[in-house]
Amino acid sequence: MITRLITFSILIFTSFTSFSQNTTIIHAGKLLAIPGEPYLNNKSIIIQNGKITGVKDGFVTVEDIKDKATDSVIFIDLKDKFVMPGFIDLHTHITHERDPGANPHEWTTLNDEDFAFNSIKYLNRTLMAGFTTVRNLGSDYNLINATKRAIAKGDIPGPRIIAATGAVSATGGHGDFHGYRTEVMNAVEKRVGICDGPDDCKRAVRALVKQGADIIKITATGGVLSNTNAGVGQQLSDAELKAIVETAHSLGRKVAAHAHEVDGINAALRAGVNSIEHGSYLNDESVRLFKEHDAYLVPTLLAGVSVSEELKTNKNIPPAIAEKISQVAPVVEASFKRALKGGVKIAFGTDSGVSKHGTNAREFELMVKYGMSENEAIKSATVTASEVLGMPETLGTIELNKFADMVAVDGNPLSDISILNAIQFVMKEGVVYKQ
Ligand SMILES: [Zn+2]
Numbered sequence: 001m002i003t004r005l006i007t008f009s010i011l012i013f014t015s016f017t018s019f020s021q022n023t024t025i026i027h028a029g030k031l032l033a034i035p036g037e038p039y040l041n042n043k044s045i046i047i048q049n050g051k052i053t054g055v056k057d058g059f060v061t062v063e064d065i066k067d068k069a070t071d072s073v074i075f076i077d078l079k080d081k082f083v084m085p086g087f088i089d090l091h092t093h094i095t096h097e098r099d100p101g102a103n104p105h106e107w108t109t110l111n112d113e114d115f116a117f118n119s120i121k122y123l124n125r126t127l128m129a130g131f132t133t134v135r136n137l138g139s140d141y142n143l144i145n146a147t148k149r150a151i152a153k154g155d156i157p158g159p160r161i162i163a164a165t166g167a168v169s170a171t172g173g174h175g176d177f178h179g180y181r182t183e184v185m186n187a188v189e190k191r192v193g194i195c196d197g198p199d200d201c202k203r204a205v206r207a208l209v210k211q212g213a214d215i216i217k218i219t220a221t222g223g224v225l226s227n228t229n230a231g232v233g234q235q236l237s238d239a240e241l242k243a244i245v246e247t248a249h250s251l252g253r254k255v256a257a258h259a260h261e262v263d264g265i266n267a268a269l270r271a272g273v274n275s276i277e278h279g280s281y282l283n284d285e286s287v288r289l290f291k292e293h294d295a296y297l298v299p300t301l302l303a304g305v306s307v308s309e310e311l312k313t314n315k316n317i318p319p320a321i322a323e324k325i326s327q328v329a330p331v332v333e334a335s336f337k338r339a340l341k342g343g344v345k346i347a348f349g350t351d352s353g354v355s356k357h358g359t360n361a362r363e364f365e366l367m368v369k370y371g372m373s374e375n376e377a378i379k380s381a382t383v384t385a386s387e388v389l390g391m392p393e394t395l396g397t398i399e400l401n402k403f404a405d406m407v408a409v410d411g412n413p414l415s416d417i418s419i420l421n422a423i424q425f426v427m428k429e430g431v432v433y434k435q
Contacts, residue, residue: 021048021049021069021070021071022048022070022071022072022073022074023046023047023048023053023065023068023070023072023073023074024046024047024048024073024074024075024076024404024430025044025045025046025047025060025065025073025074025075025076026044026045026047026075026076026078026083026406026427027042027043027044027059027075027076027077027078027079028042028043028044028045028078028079028081028083028408029041029042029078029079029080029081029082029083030081030082030083030412031043031045031055031083031084031398032082032083032084032085032375032378032398032414033055033085033397033398033399034383034397034398034399035084035085035375035378035379035381035382035383035396035397036375036376036378036379036383037375039082039414042057042058042059042079043055043056043057043058044056044057044058044059044060044064045083045398045404045406046060046065046068047404047430048068048070048430049430050403050404050429050430050431051401051402051403051404051429051430052398052399052400052401052402052403052404053068053400053401054068054400055398055399055400059079076425076432076435078408078425080410081408081409081410081424081425082408082409082410082411082412082413082419083398083406083407083408083425084378084382084398084406084407084408084409084413085382085395085396085397085398085402085405085406085407086130086131086132086133086382086395086403086405086406086407086426086427086428087129087130087131087132087133087348087360087361087381087382087385087407088131088132088133088134088135088348088381088382088385088386088389088395088396089126089131089133089134089135089159089348089349089350089352089360089363089381089385090134090135090256090275090298090347090348090349090385090388090389091135091137091256091277091298091300091349091350091351091352092126092134092135092136092137092349092350092351092352092353092357092360093136093137093138093139093351093352093353093354094119094122094123094126094134094136094139094144094147094158094159094161094352094353094357095115095116095118095119095122095136095139095140095143095144095147095353096115096118096122096139096353097118097122097352097353097356097357098306098310098353098354098355100310100313100314100316104316112140112142112143115140115143116143116146116147119143119147120156120158121357122353122357122358123147123151123156123157123158123159123357124156124157124158125356125357125358126158126159126352126357126358126360127157127158127159127426127428127433127434128358128423128426128433128434129358129359129360129361129423130361130407130420130423130426131159131360132159132160132403132405132407132426132427132428133159133160133161133162133385133389133395133405134159134160134161134162134352135161135162135163135164135215135256135349135388135389136161136162136163136164137164137167137215137217137256137258137277138164138165138166138167138175138217139163139165140165141165141166141211141212141213144161144163144165145163145165145211145212147161148161148163154431157433159428160403160405160428160429162214162215162389162391163212163213163214163215164208164213164214164215164216164217164256165193165208165211165212165213166191166192166193166208166211166213166217167193167217167218167219167258168193168195168201168204168205168208168216168217168218168219168236168244169191169193169194169195169218169219169235169236170194170195170196170219170235170236170240171194171195171196172228172230173194173219173222173226173230173235173236174219174221174222174223174226174235174258175191175193175194175217175218175219175223175226175258176191176194176226177191178226178227178228179226179227179228179318192204192207192208192211193207193208195240196240197239197240198239198240198242198243199243201236201240201243201244201247202243202244202246202247204244205244205247205248205251205253206247206251209248209251209253213253214253215253215254215255215256216244216248216253216254216255216256217255217256217257217258217277218236218241218244218255218256218257218258218268218273219235219236219257219258220234220235220236220241220257220258220259220264220265220267220268220273221233221234221235221258221259221260221261221263221264221265222235222260222261222324223258223260223324224260224307224321224324224325224328225307225321225324225354226321227318227320227321228320229319229320229323231261231324232260232261232280232324232327232328233260233261233263233264234261234263234264234267235264236264236267236268238267238270238271241257241267241268241270241271241273242271242272244271245271245272245273249272254274254275254388254390255272255273255274255275256273256274256275256277256298257273257275257276257277258277258278259276259277259278259279260278260279260280260281260328261280261281262281262282262283262285262286265279265281265282265286266283266285266286266289269286269289269290269292269293269295270289270293272293273293273295274295274296274388275295275296275297275298275347275388276290276295276296276297276298277298277300277349277351278298278299278300278303278332278351279297279298279299279335279339280304280328280331280332280335281331281335282297282335282338282339283338284338284342286339287338287339287342287343287344290339290342290344290345291342291343291344295345296344296345296346296347296384296387296388297339297344297345297346297347298346298347298348298349298388299332299335299336299339299346299349299367300349300350300351300363301332301333301336301363301366301367301370302350302351302352302354302355302359302360302362302363302366303350303351303354303355304328304329304332305329305355305362305366306354306355306356307325307329307354308325308329311325311326333370336367336370336371337370337371340370340371340372341371345384345387346367346372346380346384347380347381347384347385347387347388348363348364348367348377348380348381348384348385349363350362350363359421361420361421361423362421363381364377364378364381364413364417364420365417365418365421367380368417374413374414374415374417375414377417378413378414378420382395382396382397383396383397384396403428403429404427404428404429404430405427405428405429406425406426406427407423407425407426407427408423408424408425409422409423409424409425410422410424
């Protein structure tokens, strides 16, 4: 793989020792090593075995890295680029994508293998858009587990995946199955995450962990895209939420709570969830609870914008869903602004799959449009997102011992955030995927 990739760069072979190791050196004209802080000029990033082993001033040469045991050195020239850590999207559905033109009953005709092959293009688009890590919040467990393994082995290109499998949801709740006559719904195997009552919800969490979930996704409130007219208010009870969070945390899993209306947002925060996804109707009490419980908001602004755009042209959206889109989409902006003003920790997530995979960077534009600074928006998809994953030691900045996940663009995204829609360079764990 490496030998094919070196064609774009200046290559110098040298030999300091008999120890077989490759070193890559990136010459970065502008480097935002730690998003949230100012960028630096003329830096060199040294990479070995997929990890960053040094960040040095100026454009270093082979002579300058004599202390590193290496057989060969590959130079990558990004002197005219703006380099940042690879982006993290905390809310994706990478194995699926809404397609208004497709047969809405396609799921009844396609096999799991079809979904697996479809996923390859979504994974590729996401990685090429600069997203080197995603947290996937809902996919078939066999499909997402196999996809995660294939990427980790390097069999298919894609972002690193931290995955929920299914979601914990009440019977008839947002994460249940809707919109068909009862015989059809009954013919489909009941999802293990569907639960009623604290004990049953403990079982649901345990069953999801048994399936391989890295993170527990719950639907604390109703949702926009489930075909039921049950609204977007609280659906899991306070007692159920408490049981879910305790069980998940005891098994070493964080909890990401889908929540729209304020009753569900605040109940989930009081129960101790680690992040609120969407958070469409949050109020001042929510802001206080986010801080009290050290929780994060993942606003998924792009989801609201995407479904609103789709509603204008797609006449096949069921009435129950159309009504909820019209209800929720307009309030999202005010909620985001309240959280931002109140100092809530905001982390980047798009709900991609609702929007097109590979257009994830549109979320940056929306965050900035609604009042976040460009640097803070980039921080939300790097430093802050790595904290949400519990992986700040390995992801989120360009510093010693972190994974060599990097992206680069022409121009300065701190003055024009839309530049992030045109990623020029992508590296994940030291391997170049786009140049
Ligand atoms: Zn989602």
